[in-house]
Amino acid sequence: MKSNNKILGALTIGALLVASAYAGAEEADPAPIVKADDNGAVPSVTVSATRRNASLQSVPVAVSVLDGDALVNANRTSIDSIVQEVPSVTFRQAGGNKDSTIFVRGIGTISTSPGVEPTVSTVVDGVVYARPGQATLDLLDIEHIEILRGPQGTLFGKNASSGVLNVIGRKSSQETAGFVDAGWYEGNEKRLRVGVSGAIQPGVVSASIVGLYGDYDGNVTNVHAGGGKVNGYDRKGVRARVDITPNKDLDIALIADYLNSTSSPTTTAYKSTSAAFNAGIAPVVAGTENRQVNADIPSDIEDKNKGLSAQVDYRFNGYTLTSITAVRDWDNTQYTSSSAIANSAEASRITAAYPATRDIGTLEFSQASQELRLASPKDQFAEYVVGAFYLHGKDRETYQRIVNNGTAINSGKANYGVKSDSYSLFGESTLNFAQDWRAIAGARWTRDNLSYDHVRTSTQTVAFTGVQPGVQNAGSTSENGYSGRVGLQYDITRDVNTYATFSRGYKGPAYNVFFNMLNRDTLALKPETSDSFELGLKATAFNRKLTANVAVFDTKYKNYQANFYDTVAGAVVTRLINAGDVSTRGVELDLNARPTRELTLSQSLAYTDATIDKFNCPAAAAASCNLNGNPLPFSPKWKSFTRANYALSLANGQVVDFGAEYSWQAKTQYDLFQSADAIQGAYGIVNGSVALSSPVGGWRIALVGKNLTNKSYATNLVASTGYVTRAVPRDDQRYFGITARKEF
Numbered sequence: 001m002k003s004n005n006k007i008l009g010a011l012t013i014g015a016l017l018v019a020s021a022y023a024g025a026e027e028a029d030p031a032p033i034v035k036a037d038d039n040g041a042v043p044s045v046t047v048s049a050t051r052r053n054a055s056l057q058s059v060p061v062a063v064s065v066l067d068g069d070a071l072v073n074a075n076r077t078s079i080d081s082i083v084q085e086v087p088s089v090t091f092r093q094a095g096g097n098k099d100s101t102i103f104v105r106g107i108g109t110i111s112t113s114p115g116v117e118p119t120v121s122t123v124v125d126g127v128v129y130a131r132p133g134q135a136t137l138d139l140l141d142i143e144h145i146e147i148l149r150g151p152q153g154t155l156f157g158k159n160a161s162s163g164v165l166n167v168i169g170r171k172s173s174q175e176t177a178g179f180v181d182a183g184w185y186e187g188n189e190k191r192l193r194v195g196v197s198g199a200i201q202p203g204v205v206s207a208s209i210v211g212l213y214g215d216y217d218g219n220v221t222n223v224h225a226g227g228g229k230v231n232g233y234d235r236k237g238v239r240a241r242v243d244i245t246p247n248k249d250l251d252i253a254l255i256a257d258y259l260n261s262t263s264s265p266t267t268t269a270y271k272s273t274s275a276a277f278n279a280g281i282a283p284v285v286a287g288t289e290n291r292q293v294n295a296d297i298p299s300d301i302e303d304k305n306k307g308l309s310a311q312v313d314y315r316f317n318g319y320t321l322t323s324i325t326a327v328r329d330w331d332n333t334q335y336t337s338s339s340a341i342a343n344s345a346e347a348s349r350i351t352a353a354y355p356a357t358r359d360i361g362t363l364e365f366s367q368a369s370q371e372l373r374l375a376s377p378k379d380q381f382a383e384y385v386v387g388a389f390y391l392h393g394k395d396r397e398t399y400q401r402i403v404n405n406g407t408a409i410n411s412g413k414a415n416y417g418v419k420s421d422s423y424s425l426f427g428e429s430t431l432n433f434a435q436d437w438r439a440i441a442g443a444r445w446t447r448d449n450l451s452y453d454h455v456r457t458s459t460q461t462v463a464f465t466g467v468q469p470g471v472q473n474a475g476s477t478s479e480n481g482y483s484g485r486v487g488l489q490y491d492i493t494r495d496v497n498t499y500a501t502f503s504r505g506y507k508g509p510a511y512n513v514f515f516n517m518l519n520r521d522t523l524a525l526k527p528e529t530s531d532s533f534e535l536g537l538k539a540t541a542f543n544r545k546l547t548a549n550v551a552v553f554d555t556k557y558k559n560y561q562a563n564f565y566d567t568v569a570g571a572v573v574t575r576l577i578n579a580g581d582v583s584t585r586g587v588e589l590d591l592n593a594r595p596t597r598e599l600t601l602s603q604s605l606a607y608t609d610a611t612i613d614k615f616n617c618p619a620a621a622a623a624s625c626n627l628n629g630n631p632l633p634f635s636p637k638w639k640s641f642t643r644a645n646y647a648l649s650l651a652n653g654q655v656v657d658f659g660a661e662y663s664w665q666a667k668t669q670y671d672l673f674q675s676a677d678a679i680q681g682a683y684g685i686v687n688g689s690v691a692l693s694s695p696v697g698g699w700r701i702a703l704v705g706k707n708l709t710n711k712s713y714a715t716n717l718v719a720s721t722g723y724v725t726r727a728v729p730r731d732d733q734r735y736f737g738i739t740a741r742k743e744f
Helices: 004-022 068-073 077-084 275-281
Strands: 063-067 088-093 102-103 120-123 128-129 142-149 163-169 175-184 189-203 206-214 220-222 229-230 234-246 249-265 266-270 299-318 319-336 357-375 384-405 409-431 437-458 471-493 495-509 528-541 546-558 561-568 569-580 580-593 599-616 638-649 653-667 681-695 700-704 716-720 723-727 735-743
Touching: 063 077, 068 142, 077 088, 102 120, 102 681, 128 319, 128 357, 175 700, 220 275, 266 275, 437 495
Parallel strands: 120 163
Antiparallel strands: 063 142, 088 102, 120 128, 142 163, 175 189, 175 735, 189 206, 206 234, 220 229, 234 249, 249 299, 266 723, 299 319, 319 357, 357 384, 384 409, 409 437, 437 471, 471 495, 495 528, 528 546, 546 580, 561 569, 580 599, 599 638, 638 653, 653 681, 681 700, 700 735, 716 723
16 A cells, blocks of 8 residues: 555656646636647647636646547547546446446446446436436537536536446537548458538528448357357438527527347356357357357347427526436347257257356336426526436336256246436536636435336246245335535646535435345345545646646545345345445556647556445355455556547648557456456557548548557456356457548
8 A cells, every 4th residue: 555655646646747847828718629730839728617618728627638539530420439548447248238337446337236336327419317227329420529527416417426427429510511431341341331411591590411321240159050259230320410609698409319239248258168169159268258159049239219398598697507308218038048048949059057048128118307407697606507307217128037947947937127316406617716716516305216126937936056945026115315525626837727625425215126036135226325535636738738647536435335245045146235335546647749740649647546445244145245445346556548640731731640549457357346357457548540521622542550550458357156257348459441521
C-alpha cells in the first residue's frame, strides 16, 4: 500500500508541477468539438456535463470526451468497443446485451435481474436508459460522448452512484447536406451509413435522417456440420430528428430511433481439466486462443430498441427552462446455452456431469420519463440548475431451460416481471465569490417504488442441474434516498483551475428477480450509497499546444450490490446481495498536445485500486466468503491509451493522415471469488490507419489495421467445474479494413 501511495503522490505532484510551470495562455471560448484548429492548437471542447455548455477545461468534473466521427473511423461503433479509449472504464462482455455491464473506476453491477438499476447510468440525448442492455447496441449518429466519472445525481435526471455515459447525437443543419460512409473489414464485416439533413422551412424547421446497416459473420468457427461462423451480428437502424425554432427564445427537438440487432455471442473453451468435458467438445480442443465450438444449435439473440423523445428549451430573462419527455421500448429474445456442451442432441457427448442445456428467454421492457430543469442566468453571483425527474419502468420476462443429461430431458420455466417508479428533485448551485474562486453545492432527493412477481414451474419437484423446483413469490418496497455534492473551485491562473469536491452517491433498492429465484431472494436489497472525495486540476499551456487534466479520487461504498456465485444442487447460481463495503481510489491523467500543426498526441492513464473491504457472506452460502482485501472484478490497476496522428497536407489540397494508437492494461481478475483461472494477463493492443482525404471535395478513404501485433486476449473468463470459458472480442486477432466517406 505504501508503494502505491508513493506512485499516486508522484503522479499527482508531477502533473501539478508540469501544468503550473507551463501555463500561460487564455482559455478559448467554448466551441463545439472540431476536427482541426487553424492556429495549430489543441481544439477547444464544449461539454454539457454541468447541464450548461461550457469548456471541458473549466468544469469541476472528471470527464472524458470521445468524438463520434473518430469512433466510426476506428470501427468503434458500440459501447463495448469504446472502453479501450477510456482507461477509467471497463466492460463485461457476457452472453447477451442484458447480461453486459459497464464499470467506471472499478465499480459496476453484474446482474441479469430487472429489479436492479445500473451503477453507471447511460443518457442519450438527455434521455435516461433504465436498463444497461438498452445502451450496449450500435451507436447510430453520435456527435460525441461524455463519460463523467464518480457519483452523479445533482444534475442528471437518474441517479448514478459511479458515473454517467452522456451520449450527444447530431443536430440537423439548416444547409442541405448528406453523407455516405461505408466500411469493409476482414472476416466479412460490412458497415454502411447514409444520412441527409437540411431545412424544411429555412430558419425555422430543419430535419435529418440517418440509416445504418452492419453485419459481421463472426470470429469463432462452429465445427458442427454446417455450423459456419458465429460470434457475429446483423444490425439495421434509423434515427430521425426534427429541430424547430419558432422564435429566438424557443427550441424544440423531436427525435425518433429504431434499431434491430441479431447476434450470436459465443464463449469458447479456454481451459479444461476434465476428460469427460474434453470428449464432449471434441474435436474442439480447449486453449487460450481457441476460437472453435461444437454446437448443433448456436446462440441466437435478437434485440429491438426504439424510442421517441421531445426536448423543449424556452429562454426568458436569462433563464432557460428545459423539458425532456420520452418513451422507449426494448424487446430481447435469446436462444442460448448455460453449458459448454452446447445444445447437443448427440447422446455420445452428454454426461450427467456435463449435460446439454438450451435456454429460451424473452424480455419486453418499456419506460416513460419526464424531466424538467431550470437554469439561471449566467455571470451572476449565484448560478444554479434545479430540476425534477420521473421515470416509470415496466418489465415482463419469460425464461425456459431445457436440460438433457443423456438419460432424460427435464425443463423449468419462469414468468416474472418488475415495475418501478422513481421520483426525484435535484439541483446544484455555483456561488461566484470572486473571479478566481467559487463554491459548489448540490442536493438530491429520490423516491423509489419497486415491485415484482415471479412464478416458476418445473418438471421435477427437486432441483436438478441448472433448474430449481417450482416456486411463486411477489413483493414490493419503497425507499427515500438523499445525495449531493459540495466543493470549491479555484483558478490558479486564467489557464489553470483546480477543484475539490465531496459527493454522496445513491443507488436505490433492488430485488434479485431471475429464472432460478428462490425464497431467500424475496427480501429487498438495501440501497447502495457511496462517499467520494475528488481533487482535480485542469491546465492549458503553450498557447493551447498542451492541455493536462488530473483527477485524484477516493470513494467508499456501503451496502454494495453485487452478484454472489453460489452452488445449489450441484449447479452454480448467482445471487444478488448487499455484499458489504468496497472502495475505489486512484488517479487519472489526460494529456492532449499539438506540438506542430501536423502532429496531434494524446495520452490517458488511470491507476485504480478497487478493493473489497468487508464482504458480508450470505447465510448458508456454499462458497467461501473470505474475500476481504481482494480486488473487485473487471478492475485492472493500471490502464492507458495513447494516440498519435500526423496530418500531411499535399500540394493539391488533399491531406494524408497517419494514425497510431496503443491501449494497454495490467492483469485483470474477472471473478469475484478470485479464481486463478479467471485472470487475464497484462496485454497491449496496437492499431494503425492511413487515410487520404479532400476537405474541399468532402471525401475520405482509409486503410485501418486492428491488433497489429496479433495479441489474443479475453474480455471475460468464467471458471466452472472442470473447465473455463472465455468471451472472444472482435479484435482477438489482427485484421484489416477499408473505409470510405463522401459528403455532399
